[in-house]
Every structure is written in structure tokens, then in C-alpha cells.
Amino acid sequence: MKINLKIWRQKNKDTKGSFKSYQLDHVSADMSFLEMLDVLNNDLIHKGEESVAFDHDCREGICGMCSLYINGRPHGPQQTTTCQLHMRTFKDGETIVIEPWRAKAFPVIRDLVVDRTAFDRIQQAGGYVSVNTGGVPDANEIPIAKKVADEAFDSAACIGCGACVAACKNASAMLFVSAKVSQLALLPQGKPERKERVEKMVAQMDEEGFGACTNTGACEAECPKGISLTNIARMNREYFGAITTSYEVKVGGGD
Amino acid sequence: MNWFTNLLTSTLGRKLLMALTGLFLILFLVVHLIGNLQLLKHDDGHAFNVYAQFMTSNPLIKIVSYVNYTIILVHILWAIMLTSHNRKARGSEGYAVSKNSSAWTSRNMGILGSIIFIFLVIHLKGFWYEMHWGGIQTVDYEGKTVKNLYLVVAAAYAQFWYAALYVVSMLILGFHLWHGFASSFQTLGLNHPKYNPIIRFVGRAFAIVVPVLFALIPIWMYLNQDIYNK
Ligand code: SF4
Ligand code: FES
Numbered sequence: 107m108k109i110n111l112k113i114w115r116q117k118n119k120d121t122k123g124s125f126k127s128y129q130l131d132h133v134s135a136d137m138s139f140l141e142m143l144d145v146l147n148n149d150l151i152h153k154g155e156e157s158v159a160f161d162h163d164c165r166e167g168i169c170g171m172c173s174l175y176i177n178g179r180p181h182g183p184q185q186t187t188t189c190q191l192h193m194r195t196f197k198d199g200e201t202i203v204i205e206p207w208r209a210k211a212f213p214v215i216r217d218l219v220v221d222r223t224a225f226d227r228i229q230q231a232g233g234y235v236s237v238n239t240g241g242v243p244d245a246n247e248i249p250i251a252k253k254v255a256d257e258a259f260d261s262a263a264c265i266g267c268g269a270c271v272a273a274c275k276n277a278s279a280m281l282f283v284s285a286k287v288s289q290l291a292l293l294p295q296g297k298p299e300r301k302e303r304v305e306k307m308v309a310q311m312d313e314e315g316f317g318a319c320t321n322t323g324a325c326e327a328e329c330p331k332g333i334s335l336t337n338i339a340r341m342n343r344e345y346f347g348a349i350t351t352s353y354e355v356k357v358g359g360g361d
Numbered sequence: 362m363n364w365f366t367n368l369l370t371s372t373l374g375r376k377l378l379m380a381l382t383g384l385f386l387i388l389f390l391v392v393h394l395i396g397n398l399q400l401l402k403h404d405d406g407h408a409f410n411v412y413a414q415f416m417t418s419n420p421l422i423k424i425v426s427y428v429n430y431t432i433i434l435v436h437i438l439w440a441i442m443l444t445s446h447n448r449k450a451r452g453s454e455g456y457a458v459s460k461n462s463s464a465w466t467s468r469n470m471g472i473l474g475s476i477i478f479i480f481l482v483i484h485l486k487g488f489w490y491e492m493h494w495g496g497i498q499t500v501d502y503e504g505k506t507v508k509n510l511y512l513v514v515a516a517a518y519a520q521f522w523y524a525a526l527y528v529v530s531m532l533i534l535g536f537h538l539w540h541g542f543a544s545s546f547q548t549l550g551l552n553h554p555k556y557n558p559i560i561r562f563v564g565r566a567f568a569i570v571v572p573v574l575f576a577l578i579p580i581w582m583y584l585n586q587d588i589y590n591k
Contacts, residue, residue: 112457125457178460203458210452275468276447278372308373317450318372318443320470321544322463336552342373343550349368 107193109133110201111146113158116214123214125203135194139182140165140172142193159217165189167330170265173272174218175205180269180328187267187330207268209277211314224314225266225282231310232303233286235295248294261288263331270325270333276317281325283311284341285333291344301348308345375443380545382436387542389429390571400578403588406511407502414507417492437478444471466540473537480530487517515582515589524579531576538568 109130116123130149133142140162147157163171167190176182182191196202204218212220264285271279287304290296296303319338326335368374396416399409416422461468491497492510500509518524542564546552551560582589 123454175456178456178458179462205456205458208452208454208456210450212452214454273462275451275463277450277452278447280372308371309367312372315450316372317447318376319548320376320443320447320467321540321547322467324461324463327462335547339547339550339552341550342376342548345371345373346368346377346550349364349374352364 107133107135107196107198109142109193109196110199112201112203113218114205114214115156115158115217116206118216119213123217133193135192137193138165139174139176139188139191139193159215159219161219162189168265170267173207173220173222173267173269175207175272177203180207180272181267181330185328185330185332187265190330207272209268209271209316211277211279211316212268212271220268222266222268224316225268225279227314228279228283228307228310229266229286232299232306233290235290235299250293254292258289258292261285261292261333261337264289264329264333265331267330269328269330271316273324273328274317274319275322275324276320278319278325279311279314279316280319280338280341281329281333281335283307284337287341287344288337291340300344301352304341304344304348305352308341372443372446375439375446376548378435378439379443380548382432382439383541383545385429385432386436387538387545387567389432390575394571394574397575397578400511400514401581406500406509406515409511409514410500410507410509411502413492413510433481437474440471440474464540466536467544470537470540473533476533477530477537480526480533483526484530487523488513518579518582519586519590521583524583527579528576531572534575535568535572538572539565542567 111128111130112125113128114123115126128146130142130146133145137145140160143158143160150157161171161173163169165172167187170187172181172188174181174188176188176191181188183195184191206212206214206218207220207222209220211224212222215221262285264282266282268279268282270281271277274281287307290303291300321335321338323335326333369378396409396412399412400406402408416426466473488510491513492508495513497508497510498512499506501507518527543561546560546564
């Protein structure tokens with residue numbers, strides 16, 4: 107199939123970018139979206155032009171590295187990751203517009219690659235459980251209700267891709283942060299640091315300059331991992347509960 | 362008090378204020394509506410005037426009304442603050458192509474709210490200001506002199522454009538509530554599979570029934586001018 111591409115090209119963080127058009131004449135319908143871009147890059151390199159920079163890693167929908175705002179939707183027209191999107195989703199001769207994630211907290215580094223380390227910093231602020239050294243505890247020592255385990259697992263499915271931020275009109279990261287808060291808040295292992303965690307993660311989220319959720323639900327509709335808005339409500343609950351009752355933590359770091 | 366300022370200035374805390382003030386205003390709408398429905402009685406405004414007098418003179422109601430003004434202001438100011446914060450978060454470069462995967466009302470709460478605000482100004486000028494400081498005729502009920510706000514309302518709704526403005530504004534209010542009602546519960550963290558359907562249903566029913574009843578009053582009074590403006 108023939109595909110026309112309009113791709114955002116930008117040299118680096120400080121230069122202004124613009125769209126450039128490309129044409130591919132022999133695209134297989136079975137190619138993944140990223141393979142199609144590989145083909146394009148091959149062409150460009152042969153012609154001595156700069157290849158298009160885009161993020162990717164596992165290419166099997168589990169790492170969260172791939173991104174791309176394709177024809178007005180993060181990860182394209184289907185609710186999957188871009189690496190799991192196939193060219194058969196598009197029509198022969200279609201023009202596909204590819205843009206990077208847009209958010210102040212996700213600055214464009216080059217072409218379609220954005221800096222998502224803000225997510226890492228939010229995780230580092232509290233998205234973990236502290237484990238003491240010593241003997242390995244038995245895996246089934248603490249009983250956890252099946253439904254609770256399932257719910258935590260659903261939240262843990264978040265791969266940190268940032269599509270929620272890209273889709274949100276407020277560039278809010280709350281779906282991501284709430285998934286990370288939830289997966290631990292639901293489980294007994296996450297309980298000891300529960301209040302501290304949510305306060306610190308929310309503080310870091312605000313620090314990074316993400317927007318405030320207005321419950322439009324665009325994130326839930328676009329999340330490739332089906333993370334639901336229920337997580338955001340849970341995070342709100344956790345946060346209000348924590349901030350009004352905690353005494354062990356000072357929010358925002360320092361004092 | 363550090364935690365308290367953190368609570369109020371964090372993105373979540375600001376949302377919390379939007380939700381709480383919004384829910385309060387929803388309650389206020391109910392009270393306001395019950396009062397207004399007195400206008401539908403064909404008693405030459407007796408019930409309505411007594412109600413209006415009570416609402417402007419009872420000391421307890423006075424306190425509540427000041428709380429209400431404050432809450433309206435907070436709701437508006439925080440909305441402006443949140444919107445400008447969210448605009449900034451979106452960054453300077455927008456998308457060239459963007460498809461929406463969310464409901465129209467949820468994306469346009471700011472616009473809907475701004476229209477409601479304009480309506481509110483006209484509304485307050487027309488009735489609230491008149492009632493407090495305007496030169497209104499009085500009427501005697503069993504020896505008690507009360508202001509005849511009823512006459513002002515009847516005269517206002519006798520004008521087509523005035524009545525139409527009210528109807529359109531109530532439509533806008535309905536859209537605002539359509540998203541706002543359930544949204545405030547979500548923000549408060551009151552989300553549970555057992556109660557979500559009820560919240561959603563009540564929210565949508567509220568967003569239809571209350572504005573419709575409000576809008577019915579100007580429509581009814583416009584159509585029955587022979588009764589209202591004798
Ligand atoms: S919540 Fe969904 S869209 Fe957001 S980062 Fe996680 S997987 Fe990606
Ligand atoms: S490349 Fe790993 S999820 Fe797409």
C-alpha cells in the first residue's frame with residue numbers, strides 16, 4: 107500500500123520544529139507502525155538525509171517506550187501501543203500525521219522523541235515499597251483477597267507511556283500517578299508507606315508542571331492498558347485522607 | 362498549617378474546592394427552585410413575596426447567603442486558576458490534528474460556566490439588586506408590609522427576550538450540571554462500583570429536571586400574562 111506521511115521534525119529542544127511530508131510506496135499491511143517508520147528511515151539514510159527519531163524498545167506492548175500522536179490520537183486509532191498498531195488499520199493512499207506528545211512537562215528532545223523523565227521522578231518520589239534485608243518472606247504469607255489482587259494487578263498494568271498526558275486537554279498525569287499509587291495502596295505490602303507515598307507523588311506531579319484533572323475521561327479512552335478513572339478517584343481519596351491525617355511527612359521535600 | 366496550604370494549592374486540593382463548592386451550589390439550586398416554584402401559584406404572588414421577604418430578612422438565611430456568595434466566588438476564582446494552570450501545562454505548541462475522545466460537556470465546563478456567570482450578573486441585577494436596593498412597590502399581607510418582588514418578576518418575564526434568555530441559560534446550566542454533578546463525586550474520591558450507577562443517574566436526572574423546572578417558570582409566566590400582569 108501507499109502511505110503519505112506528515113511528520114513533525116525538530117532538531118533539538120531549543121529549535122522550532124515543523125512538519126515534513128514523506129511518501130512510502132511499498133508498505134505492507136502486515137507491518138507494524140514502527141516497522142513502517144523503520145522503512146522510511148532506511149530510505150532517508152540511503153538518500154543521505156537525517157532519519158526520524160522516535161522512541162521504541164520492546165515492540166511488544168509492554169515497556170511503554172513507544173509513543174507518537176497519530177492522526178490526532180495517542181498511539182493511533184486503536185487502543186493499543188504504537189508498536190502493536192499495524193498498517194492494515196490504515197487505508198491505501200491515506201495521509202498519516204505523526205506528532206510527538208505535547209505537554210509542558212514532556213519537552214520535545216528531537217523529532218518525535220519527548221523527555222518523559224518527569225514520570226521517573228514521580229516514581230522515585232514514592233512509587234515503591236521499602237523492603238528490609240533479611241530472609242526472603244514466603245510468597246503466600248499474607249493473604250490477599252482475589253478481587254483486591256486483581257484490582258492491584260489492573261493498576262499495575264500501566265506501562266508509563268504517557269498517552270494519558272498526551273490525550274488530556276489539561277496535560278494531566280493523574281491517570282498514570284493514580285495507577286502507580288493504587289497498585290501499592292491496595293496491597294498489604296504497600297500499606298506502611300501509603301500516606302507518605304501519595305503525598306510525595308502528588309507533590310512531585312505538581313512540581314513537574316502537569317495539569318489538574320477535570321474528569322473528561324480522555325485518558326481512560328486512550329490508555330493502551332485500560333487503566334480506569336477509578337484509580338484517579340482512589341488517588342484523590344488516598345491523598346485527602348493522607349494530607350488531613352498524616353503527621354510523619356512534610357510535603358514537597360525539605361521543610 | 363503548612364499541610365493546609367499544601368492541600369489548597371495542590372492540583373488535587375484545588376479540584377477538591379471546585380467539587381465542594383460545586384456540590385454546595387447544587388444544593389443551593391434546589392432551595393432556590395423550591396422558592397421560585399411559588400411563582401406558579403395563582404395567588405397574586407402572596408406565597409412568593411412572603412418567601413422572598415423571608416429569604417432577605419431572616420438572620421440565619423442572611424449568614425447562609427453570605428456563605429453562598431463566597432462559595433460562588435471561590436468556585437469562579439478557582440476555576441480561573443485551574444484553567445490557567447492547565448493551559449500552561451499543555452505547553453506552547455499544540456497538536457496540528459486532534460480527535461476528541463471525551464464528552465463535549467466535560468471539555469467545555471469553562472465556557473459553560475462563563476455563560477452562566479454572565480447570566481448570573483444579569484439575573485442578580487434584575488432581581489437580587491432590585492429586591493435589596495431597588496425601589497420596589499410594597500404590598501400588605503395581614504398587616505405585614507413586604508416588597509412585591511412578584512411584580513418585578515412578572516414584568517420581566519412578560520418580555521419575550523428576557524424569558525428566552527432564562528430558558529437558554531437554564532439549558533446551559535443543564536449541560537454544566539451534566540458533567541459537574543457526577544464529576545464532583547469522582548473528584549472527592551466517592552467512586553465505588555456499587556454507587557457509581559446511582560450517582561450517574563441522579564446526576565443526569567438532576568441536570569435535566571432542575572433546569573427544566575427553572576425554565577418552566579418564565580415560559581409559563583410569559584404564556585399566561587393575562588393572569589400575571591393584570
Ligand atoms: S495510565 Fe495508561 S496511558 Fe497513562 S502512562 Fe499508564 S499505560 Fe500509559
Ligand atoms: S515499544 Fe515497548 S510498548 Fe511499544
